[in-house]
Each structure stands twice: as C-alpha cells, then as structure tokens.
Amino acid sequence: MYRTGFGYDLHRLVSGRRLVLGGVEIPHELGLLGHSDADIVLHAVCDALLGAAGLGDIGEHFPDTDARFKDADSRELMRQTLRMTLDAGYEPVNVDVVIHAERPKLREHKPAIRAALAELLGIDATAVGVKATTNEGLDAIGRGEAMACSATALLRARKTR
Ligand code: MG
Numbered sequence: 001m002y003r004t005g006f007g008y009d010l011h012r013l014v015s016g017r018r019l020v021l022g023g024v025e026i027p028h029e030l031g032l033l034g035h036s037d038a039d040i041v042l043h044a045v046c047d048a049l050l051g052a053a054g055l056g057d058i059g060e061h062f063p064d065t066d067a068r069f070k071d072a073d074s075r076e077l078m079r080q081t082l083r084m085t086l087d088a089g090y091e092p093v094n095v096d097v098v099i100h101a102e103r104p105k106l107r108e109h110k111p112a113i114r115a116a117l118a119e120l121l122g123i124d125a126t127a128v129g130v131k132a133t134t135n136e137g138l139d140a141i142g143r144g145e146a147m148a149c150s151a152t153a154l155l156r157a158r159k160t161r
Contacts, residue, residue, distance in 0.1 A: 001157040003090060005052025009043040010141075010148035021099065021106070021149075022113035022130070023075045023120065028104045032147060035064035039074035040149040041113065041130075042120075045095055046074075046081040048153035053088045078120045090155035092121045096129035100141050100148040106132040 017031025022041040032038035046058045055061075061084070062069050062077050069077075085092070095117065099106060106113075110130045118125040135142035 002093070003052040003054075003155045005048040005050065005153045005155070007044040007047025007049075007051060007058075007151045007153070008148065009040040009047065009058075010146055011038040011040055012146050013144060019104075020074070021109070022097075023073075023078070023116040024109060024112045026104065026106070026109050030144075036062070036069050036072040036077070037074050040147055041097055041099060041117070041151070042074040042078045044149040044151035045097065045117065045121075045153065046078055048095065048151040049081050049085045049092065049155070052153050052155045053085045053090050055084055055088060075116075075120060082121060085155065086158065089158055091158050092123055092127075093154040093156050094123065094127035094129070095121065095151060095153045097131065097149060097151045099130070099132045100135060100150070101132060102134050102137070102142055102144045 011032040011034050013030040014033045019026045019028040019031040020037045020039045043058055114125050114128045114130045118128045140146045
C-alpha cells in the first residue's frame with residue numbers, strides 16, 4: 001500500500017544568518033531567518049512525509065514557540081520525522097524537491113543536497129530528486145527577499161516480518 005504526501009515551506013532571507021538547504025551549508029551573503037536553522041528543504045520534506053503518513057504537520061511536532069527547537073539542526077527534526085513515519089508503519093520510496101530561489105545559483109550544490117537527503121532518509125540517491133527554479137524576478141522570492149521549497153514523498157507500508 002502506497003501513500004503520497006506534499007510539503008511546502010518559505011522563509012525570509014536576511015543578512016547575518018547561515019543558508020542551510022537539505023542540511024548542506026551554502027555559501028551566500030544572506031541566510032534564512034527562522035526559529036530553527038530555517039532549512040526550507042528539510043522542513044518541506046518533513047511535511048511531505050508527515051502528510052503521507054497521516055501524522056499532521058511539522059508545526060504540531062516541532063512548534064517554533066518551543067525553546068528546544070531554537071536554532072535546531074533540522075537534520076535532527078528530519079530524523080525524528082523519519083522515526084515517526086516508520087513507527088506509523090511506512091517507509092519512504094522516493095522524494096522529489098523543488099527549491100524556489102532567485103539567488104544563489106544552486107546547480108553546483110544540488111548533488112550535495114541530494115546525497116544529504118538520501119542519507120537522512122535511508123534511500124538511494126537515485127530516489128531523491130532535487131530541482132531548483134527562479135521566480136523570474138517576480139514576487140518576494142523573485143526579489144530575493146525569501147526562498148521556498150516544495151516537496152513530495154511516496155511512502156509504502158513496511159513489511160511486518
Ligand atoms: Mg520552516
């Protein structure tokens with residue numbers, strides 16, 4: 001039995017913050033503002049898994065009002081989300097991600113993000129899609145004021161023995 005899920009996240013770009021995408025630090029003069037490390041890729045993938053597994057959303061499990069998640073490494077949120085997904089009886093088959101960003105160019109960073117996601121999820125890199133697109137200079141993303149990520153995940157029921 002298969003389940004599909006979708007996730008989306010957006011954070012504001014500001015100076016004085018690190019830019020972390022899929023657990024990979026990207027050299028850039030701006031970073032994403034948030035309570036945690038504001039890793040939009042991992043947040044979107046977490047929501048895709050949670051949605052597919054019928055487990056709600058990332059804000060319910062890791063509220064940004066909780067001091068425990070201040071400056072949290074989102075890789076840890078991803079690991080906990082995977083654990084909840086497995087406990088619910090599902091395992092990831094593949095994930096597919098679109099990063100919406102005007103700058104920086106992400107082409108050279110996509111292989112590292114893909115490898116990091118594959119390792120975190122325990123799946124082969126061939127089962128991880130990482131794509132990037134600009135917003136053609138339109139809206140807040142296009143003006144470079146924010147960055148967003150969309151993600152889908154396919155889960156299958158785990159074998160019981
Ligand atoms: Mg977020």
